[in-house]
Amino acid sequence: MDCRMLIIFTSVVFEQVWTNQTVINSTQPIQLINNITASTTVKINTSNRQTTTKRSITSAHLNTTVANQCQNGGHLTGGVCLCPDDWSGPTCTTKNFCEQTNTEKNKYTFPKTLLGQFASSKEQCQLGTPNAGIPKSSALCNTITHSFDPSNDLDCLLTLDTININIYGSSVQQKNKLASSTQILTSIPERLTPYNITKAAEITSILLSSDTKMDIAVSAVATVSQLLSASPMKYSDVDHKAIANLTKSLQKLSLQKDSNTLLVQPNMAVQSIKGQTQIRQVQLTSFKGENDTFIPDRIKLDYATHENENLPQHQNYFDLQMKVIFKEAFNKDVGIVLYENDQFFQSQSFKSSLDIKRRVVSANLPENHELNEVELKVPAQSTDSSKSLHNFACVLWHDSKQEWSTKDCVKEMSTTGHATCRCKPNQANINFAILMTFSGNYQYSEALHWISITGCSLSVVGLAITAVYQVVTRKSRGGSPTLLVVNVCLSMTIFYLLFIFGINNTDQHMKAVKFSEENMVPESDHYQEPDNGHCTAVTALLQYFLLATFTWNTLYGANVYLLFKNKVSGTPQWFPKVALAVGWGLPAVIVGISLGSTYRVKEPLGYRQEEFCWLAFLDQKHNFDMRKPMFWGFLLPLVIMLISNTAMLLFFSHNVCRTNPNLNKSRETPLKKKLLSSFSLAVMLGLSWVTGYILLISQEKTLKLILSVVFCLCNTTQGIQIFILFTLKSILNKKPAILDTMHVAQISLHRKTFSLWKVNIPESRETYTSTDLDFSSPP
Structure with a gap:
């Protein structure tokens, strides 16, 4: 322990300054190159063009000579260049963003934006309008052209209430306009109120209720991602029925496309595998990122056609990994939705008090499927170095009860140090999560x-x-x-x-911390003696x-x-x-x-x-x-x-x-x-x-x-x-x-x-x- 008199007065632990330690955050930027193979088709439809491309990440074993050339903020870890979010490639030299637009050449100014994400214009609605301070326009950073698509403009008099009324009976073109307007109106999470969240959830559910065009789906998923960025305090007064309908609509969206599709926004990802071949195992992996958000290059879906076929393990480079194992191979569709946090799953028995992410993964499986088990893994550590894992619970979400349940799940600690859950649910649409309880992780310096x-x-x-x-x-x-x-x-x-x-x-x-073998929903994510x-x-x-x-x-x-x-x-x-x-x-x-x-x-x-x-x-x-x-x-x-x-x-x-003038010098x-x-x-x-x-x-x-x-x-x-x-x-x-x-x-x-x-x-x-x-x- 450092000088404890400091603790009495300021309660400041000073060992980091005294010992000049470098604190390594568990969410350091990572662009995984080693031992990754994937083939995913990304399809983007806009009003002006239709583009289909195939994104492949192939296995690349980097030697030390190449890895030492990591650029643009990348650094070598385990023989691999770990890149920040806006760069990728073996040596972090591939741009993963759209450059800022020039006002002289464009109607609106859009900032530097990651691929696949929406940028909000610097121009805002003027004072005196219902949307004063809201961006006038947004544009998607195209993953193919590495430039912004044509902008989506907002009517500064349009509100979420108006959109909710006009969306019924609208044409596809009108829905596309309303979807982009909803995305812009929710683009500032700090300004969202419980009422705004409820209305936006209702609008997005309607937009996704039928066979949705890709450009509408992209705007809708972006809107949901923005809703997940709102303050957790706002969700206590949100209409949970609207949120429940929205999660069901997102599950349907994961099975609506006619090809393998990946939709990724900072706080959520929608992935589907079409039953074009025999499937025995499906594995979703979310890799660690610099800003603890999702980007396309860090969402990976693998599948195997045989029981004994090995899927990539990725060692310790992931934030979440879910593996679905079936008893027999089949050629039906499988959809997966990944949520960056549990805002849409408000529990009465489990209360959060720490600023720690709990990712939720939703699997939309075929009816009458022969499921063997679902395995879910997360690293047994906190992104906050002052917290350490005390216990965890493997849970499934019950829509009817709006509550987490440990039924049909068991937990274990893997040999690689991951919190692991094994579940055998008897339903087709399942939301999985691992609820963790953390305690203080106190490290003491003997310097003073x-x-x-x-x-x-x-x-x-x-x-x-x-x-x-x-x-x-x-x-x-x-x-x-x-x-x-x-x-x-x-x-x-x-x-x-x-x-x-x-x-x-x-x-x-x-x-000493010892994990409980009993799988119970904890009361809070913070454990205290x-x-x-x-x-x-x-x-x-x-x-x-x-x-x-x-x-x-x-x-x-x-x-x-x-x-x-x-x-x-x-x-x-x-x-x-x-x-x-x-x-x-x-x-x-x-x-x-x-x-x-x-x-x-x-x-x-x-x-x-x-x-x-x-x-x-x-x-x-x-x-x-x-x-x-x-x-x-x-x-x-x-x-x-x-x-x-x-x-x-x-x-x-x-x-x-x-x-004193009354005293002489001698005194x-x-x-x-x-x-x-x-x-x-x-x-x-x-x-x-x-x-x-x-x-x-x-x-x-x-x-x-x-x-x-x-x-x-x-x-x-x-x-x-x-x-x-x-x-x-x-x-x-x-x-x-x-x-x-x-x-x-x-x-x-x-x-x-x-x-x-x-x-x-x-x-x-x-x-x-x-x-x-x-x-x-x-x-």
Whole structure:
């Protein structure tokens, strides 16, 4: 683990900067060349032309000489050039995109776009129209010509409601226009509402309800892909009946074409195999991509005519692979639909809280088919390196119940490390998925570990000696200074001990992951250990004693301020009692509110972290959440105290550093002692924690590294600093550093009572309170 004092303040794991690690995302760009054979016909019909081409990916074993020539951002992995989405080929030199159009030659400007995808024009509908801000046109990047097809223009007054009304009884040409208009109206997922999603789903279902022309199908599939990009929160209010009808229409689409067809958009793919030959096995493979989306070159469909014929395994280069095995060979049609996420399959029993993709594959099999089994594989890893697979379930979607079911499926972990499902469904149209549950994947760096352990341990010793020294020598100083310093030492010592022995969540760190053999639908995709109370208790105590430390630091500053303001009478007599109530009571109030408002036995992570026994501060997407107790239960009170302490330090420094005209040069305090005095007060006020706030807002890696080391060194050794400045120096010099300059300000630390009366009139005694200067102890 790295410097844990950083975790307490910012909860930032700093090992990536410290160790300069390179984090490899599991979704690195990949263009698979090695050991791939395929033959797929892509057929595109437009209003102006009909083009048919045959796309072949053949086996290519690259030697090292060729592979080392990877270009355009490609890199060598396992003897293969892995290319970004917009390039392909053995050395990543084949363009996989359409260039941006020129406004001087074209009516609209379209950006650089991947093959087979739609581009939206930069020109938008003007203000005052129902579609203000929506692109005026879209164009398909043709996979054959590598250029944009003729644009599809949008009537800026047209709405989804109007399209839904006019689509019935429309001609093929009119449907084509309405299909392209629907695609443009849904091209900005951020603007989609639940109502828009429902209407677009209804329109697309109608467009796909009969034998659909290819250009209409392409626009419809693009529309569905765009709907899948909408926020998951929007789908809670969507009409699920419209979505269910849409998924059925997509299954029909996969069997409507008269030849092997592949329709691919970023969030979905539709593939069909026509029964022109005997089929015994069918295998769909989706390969990893740079942007975790689908492109034609990364969707692969293989089939075999014999039981013992081996299909390509592709090793670990795929995101999903489904194999359908039949008992006997047949020559009927098979259709497959691949969804990039499970937005269309909203479950009541399974709730998603992590931003992790769950791909769903739909198989449309022949009626009365003799199915042996369906095998589904996905890599047993998350695209988020901070998460690791805890468990998974193999499920089928029940349309009637609108729910996932584990019936007819068993799960296993393959020898290659893939989560594998084997199902034997008894229906023709099936939607498969693997529901995964992830837990935190915490990796610890030991780079600054010993700074924390050594510094905190020495601080505990120094604070203990300081507290004992303050009590033993209490008669030589006033009550308030001793009370304040002892309580600072006490709260800080307990905090350090809790920090050393309790900050690590032993349950999370020690437990080994073991997959359950039982196939059950999980409640969520995020697994958390049941709360045994230990880590929550440590979190509450850490929060309490750290807040108490800063509260007593602030009270110490208030005591110094009162000494300056009341040079004659000193600290008010009520101050010690108020200090005790505030010093121990205020932190208890803050901890009580934090714990009571956020902690639940079933949801302990609302209050604390999972990795460490400390306050929660991030949401499930690893973004800082101001609603978490880390902000308002610690950072906010702390910043108020630090501002107050900083103001006190400035006030103190101004008073001790200015020249007193009533003193001659022989009585002036040297600058060195003035600076040391200010530094001593800064240590007692805990102002080194200000570096933590600078670290929070810093973006530059080198600066973050420097600040983290400074933060760790200063704050883990704060107890040692207090011991040196307030105990050791006092023992050696009989005068703490902070008091060397108080002679200038004429601050008294003891109250002594003197009786004064007029000469020869004893009866007229009047009592005054004066002070005597005693510099043998801190204020």
